[in-house]
Amino acid sequence: xxxxxxxxxxxxxxxxxxxxxxxxxxxxxxxxxxxxxxxxxxxxxxxxxxxxxxxxxxxxxxxxxxxxxxxxxxxxxxxxxxxxxxxxxxxxxxxxxxxxxxxxxxxxxxxxxxxxxxxxxxxxxxxxxxxxxxxxxxxxxxxxxxxxxxxxxxxxxxxxxxxxxxxxxxxxxxxxxxxxxxxxxxxxxxxxxxxxxxxxxxxxxxxxxxxxxxxxxxxxxxxxxxxxxxxxxxxxxxxxxxxxxxxxxxxxxxxxxxxxxxxxxxxxxxxxxxxxxxxxxxxxxxxxxxxxxxxxxxxxxxxxxxxxxxxxxxxxxxxxxxxxxxxxxxxxxxxxxxxxxxxxxxxxxxxxxxxxxxxxxxxxxxxxxxxxxxxxxxxxxxxxxxxxxxxxxxxxxxxxxxxxxxxxxxxxxxxxxxxxxxxxxxxxxxx
Numbered sequence: 001x002x003x004x005x006x007x008x009x010x011x012x013x014x015x016x017x018x019x020x021x022x023x024x025x026x027x028x029x030x031x032x033x034x035x036x037x038x039x040x041x042x043x044x045x046x047x048x049x050x051x052x053x054x055x056x057x058x059x060x061x062x063x064x065x066x067x068x069x070x071x072x073x074x075x076x077x078x079x080x081x082x083x084x085x086x087x088x089x090x091x092x093x094x095x096x097x098x099x100x101x102x103x104x105x106x107x108x109x110x111x112x113x114x115x116x117x118x119x120x121x122x123x124x125x126x127x128x129x130x131x132x133x134x135x136x137x138x139x140x141x142x143x144x145x146x147x148x149x150x151x152x153x154x155x156x157x158x159x160x161x162x163x164x165x166x167x168x169x170x171x172x173x174x175x176x177x178x179x180x181x182x183x184x185x186x187x188x189x190x191x192x193x194x195x196x197x198x199x200x201x202x203x204x205x206x207x208x209x210x211x212x213x214x215x216x217x218x219x220x221x222x223x224x225x226x227x228x229x230x231x232x233x234x235x236x237x238x239x240x241x242x243x244x245x246x247x248x249x250x251x252x253x254x255x256x257x258x259x260x261x262x263x264x265x266x267x268x269x270x271x272x273x274x275x276x277x278x279x280x281x282x283x284x285x286x287x288x289x290x291x292x293x294x295x296x297x298x299x300x301x302x303x304x305x306x307x308x309x310x311x312x313x314x315x316x317x318x319x320x321x322x323x324x325x326x327x328x329x330x331x332x333x334x335x336x337x338x339x340x341x342x343x344x345x346x347x348x349x350x351x352x353x354x355x356x357x358x359x360x361x362x363x364x365x366x367x368x369x370x371x372x373x374x375x376x377x378x379x380x381x382x383x384x385x386x387x388x389x390x391x392x393x394x395x396x397x398x399x400x401x402x403x404x405x406x407x408x409x410x411x412x413x414x415x416x417x418x419x420x421x422x423x424x425x426x427x428x429x430x431x
Contacts, residue, residue, distance in 0.1 A: 003378065010104045010117050016060060016070055020143045022052045022188070025057035027073050032086045032415045033116065037146045039091060040129045043099045046123035046139040046148070046156050054101075056083055057108060057115040072115055074108025080116050087118065094130045125289045135324040151322065155347070156364075166324060167231040169365040170218045174228050174243050175321050176203045179216070181255055184236040188406070191375040203228075210375075220388045234273045234323065241270055246343060249276050249318075251283045257336050273369075277318055277378055280331060283312045284407040287333050288380040291419045304416050304431055306392040310338065313389060315410050316380030319370045320410075327409075334426060338414045345407045355386060389414070 001033060011166040015023050024038045026163040032201065035054050042052035056076040060068055075083065084103055092098045101120040107116050128135050137156055159423040201207050205215050205226060216232035219225065232241050239381040240247045253265040269276045286306035293300055317329055322344025330341040346352065347365045355365050389401050399415040 006253050010033055010053075010106060011118075012055065012058060012070055012072070012106060012115070012428040014253075015055065016068060019125055021047060021140060022049050024054045024145070026054065026056050027071070029056050029075075029079075029083050029385050032083060032090065032424065033129075034145075034318070035083070035087050036090045036095065037129055038140070039087070039099060039101050039120045040095050040127045041138040041140040041145045042120045043125075043150075044128050044137060044139055046152070046159065047141070049122070049140070052140065053117070053119040055115065055121075056080075056117070057113065065302045067177070068220075072106075072108045074110055074113025074115050075264060076113060080105065081115055084116060094422075096130070096135075097123075097125050098129045099127060107236065117169055117280075124160060126156055126162050145350075149420050151324065151344070163364075165367060167229070167234070167368045168214055170220075170232050171230055171233050171243050171251070172220075172227060174233055175235070176217060176228060178238055178240075178243070179203060179228055179232060179236050180238045181271060182325055183274055187236065187274050187372075187376065190377070191372075202282050208373065213371055230323070231372070234369065235372060236274060237272050239270075240272060244323055246326040246328060247323055249280060249331065250330045251280060251333075253283075254285050255335060257334050273318060275374070277373075281378070284314055284331060284333070284338065286288055287338055289424055291417060292353040293419055293422075302417050302419055303396055304345065305338065305398070309389045309392040309414060312379060312385045312392075313340050313414055315373050316340075316385050317410075317412065319373040319379055320344075320347070320365050322365060325408075336420065338416075340412045340414075342410045342412075344409065346405050346410060352403065355403045355405070377398075 026035065029035060035056065038054050044052060049154040058070055058072050061071050063069045084195040091101060099120060106115040126137055128137055138145055139148045151243060154166065156161070157163045162242060168257065181199045184202065188199060197207060202209065202216050205217050206221050208215050214229065216315055217226045217228050220227060230244065233243055234247055249269045251267040251269065254261050269279050284309055288303050288305045288310060289305055291302050293302065303340040312405060313330065317340040321329055325343040327343040331340045344365065346355065370379065379385055393414065395399055396417060398417045402413040404411045
């Protein structure tokens with residue numbers, strides 16, 4: 001009782017005002033395992049919420065005016081004790097490492113009933129719940145508790161430091177011969193690191209580009225063979241596509257506003273990511289032409305796109321995509337917009353609403369890649385890129401960027417300045 005007395009009392013009305021991702025309401029507990037899975041998901045804390053609450057014996061409804069209200073049905077004393085005992089036992093015996101949620105009993109609408117609240121804080125571990133048919137990690141995504149699979153599971157394990165993030169992992173089939181020293185040297189010059197050491201010295205398991213970046217290589221535990229990490233192979237590899245099949249890009253340019261044109265321009269870009277980024281930067285910069293408006297004394301000349309916004313969008317598409325997927329990065333320029341299609345959904349902890357508002361806390365899928373891109377001047381750090389794009393587009397009188405996201409991809413669209421359509425129509429009349 002002493003530990004419980006030190007905690008502030010649970011306020012159900014306050015919980016109802018919290019983000020729904022942090023609270024699970026269960027009026028009737030049909031399956032105790034559902035409660036344990038949700039508590040395990042809150043402890044895993046994929047979305048970086050700090051933990052959560054499972055409230056048994058209450059639910060959310062709407063009143064006659066459409067406002068939210070709580071229905072405090074409650075549980076009988078026998079049912080409350082049964083649920084509490086089973087949940088705590090299974091959190092101890094079926095969850096690995098075990099979790100120990102705190103419990104509170106709160107008044108219900110009837111004097112003979114109580115509401116049971118389980119509270120669990122986020123932990124530094126990735127917890128597994130054993131079921132009758134196997135075992136699984138559970139995570140909270142939106143209002144749902146679900147099993148973590150594939151990329152979501154890898155994100156969870158990387159967040160808990162149980163595996164290295166993908167970009168820091170070692171490529172077991174590549175060697176240091178697969179690193180292009182000329183490309184590495186050029187990147188060191190761009191990052192203003194050329195005066196420190198020769199490019200060859202960074203092909204080791206000790207020398208680092210920066211304290212926040214691991215060495216480009218690591219040694220196999222048994223053989224001692226030096227092998228490059230994925231980020232080194234991506235950025236500076238001779239043919240990274242041999243080892244990372246999706247590490248290439250397409251740039252397409254269409255004369256109209258869709259893909260129906262008879263003729264179009266297309267570039268397939270392979271080689272190192274540093275070389276691809278350099279080539280793509282040159283291609284997208286060609287879209288930032290100057291539009292002339294002889295009828296306006298205030299703004300006679302405006303850019304079709306702010307070049308810096310194009311570069312920022314490109315840097316994000318390359319640095320934050322999921323390179324485990326075999327799909328390429330696609331940049332497509334139309335007469336009225338530029339679309340940047342990046343394989344892989346949004347990183348864990350980032351929502352589409354946050355991206356659209358341009359208010360995203362730093363959250364990287366490939367943190368090492370993001371750092372190198374920042375040093376190369378291809379992207380901003382600390383989550384500033386989205387806000388910068390919005391500000392640049394607004395400053396030139398262009399529409400704001402549009403973002404779309406699915407579990408498989410993220411697409412950023414930058415729209416040309418409205419004067420661009422007038423220039424096109426004038427050119428059509430003139431021809």
